[in-house]
Amino acid sequence: GAGVSQSPSNKVTEKGKDVELRCDPISGHTALYWYRQRLGQGLEFLIYFQGNSAPDKSGLPSDRFSAERTGESVSTLTIQRTQQEDSAVYLCASSSDRGPDTQYFGPGTRLTVL
Amino acid sequence: AQSVTQPDIHITVSEGASLELRCNYSYGATPYLFWYVQSPGQGLQLLLKYFSGDTLVQGIKGFEAEFKRSQSSFNLRKPSVHWSDAAEYFCAVGRGSTLGRLYFGRGTQLTVWP
Numbered sequence: 001g002a003g004v005s006q007s008p009s010n011k012v013t014e015k016g017k018d019v020e021l022r023c024d025p026i027s028g029h030t031a032l033y034w035y036r037q038r039l040g041q042g043l044e045f046l047i048y049f050q051g052n053s054a055p056d057k058s059g060l061p062s063d064r065f066s067a068e069r070t071g072e073s074v075s076t077l078t079i080q081r082t083q084q085e086d087s088a089v090y091l092c093a094s095s096s097d098r099g100p101d102t103q104y105f106g107p108g109t110r111l112t113v114l
Numbered sequence: 115a116q117s118v119t120q121p122d123i124h125i126t127v128s129e130g131a132s133l134e135l136r137c138n139y140s141y142g143a144t145p146y147l148f149w150y151v152q153s154p155g156q157g158l159q160l161l162l163k164y165f166s167g168d169t170l171v172q173g174i175k176g177f178e179a180e181f182k183r184s185q186s187s188f189n190l191r192k193p194s195v196h197w198s199d200a201a202e203y204f205c206a207v208g209r210g211s212t213l214g215r216l217y218f219g220r221g222t223q224l225t226v227w228p
Binding site: 031033040045048095104106 | 118148150155156157158159160214216217218
């Protein structure tokens with residue numbers, strides 16, 4: 001079966017522009033996560049969706065970051081007015097159950113803000 | 115606060131040598147523990163996980179890890195390293211109360227000499 005997919009794989013944008021990153025989770029997975037990986041760093045949690053529950057947004061670094069999820073399907077992470085410090089790889093993961101079940105990761109979107 | 119420490123940023127071993135990557139965590143209760151591997155340009159792949167039961171867990175690619183509660187550690191081991199094991203390795207910790215988000219260490223970069 002298909003894994004987690006993300007698009008685009010690479011995105012170069014100018015400072016101040018808005019960007020949208022897309023994640024398609026594994027079919028049937030109810031939980032979806034976004035993480036950010038800066039160069040030489042571990043993964044930093046951003047946001048978590050679980051079914052119809054209110055998302056856990058506690059990791060979003062500023063109000064320029066937002067995310068939506070359509071049912072138990074596609075998710076979009078939006079970064080408004082991008083800054084150079086937003087440059088990173090944005091990773092999406094999905095899992096089949098509530099709680100710390102195995103998270104399956106997509107290949108990531110590499111965002112470069114010039 | 116939850117934290118995960120991987121004290122070795124970079125490790126170099128010769129092919130065929132044994133390997134141990136260290137991971138320590140801070141959390142009051144029994145955590146859920148994971149090791150992921152990330153090859154260049156790839157997403158994260160799960161090597162192994164510990165939820166409960168036998169504290170020595172076997173994973174893919176000949177890796178194993180041992181949970182030691184008294185030392186708050188979950189070190190990854192492999193008896194004989196192959197050149198294809200060169201990658202970055204991440205330890206991660208999850209707690210049921212945080213609805214599935216994982217806390218990651220900063221990673222250990224493994225270089226394998228032929």
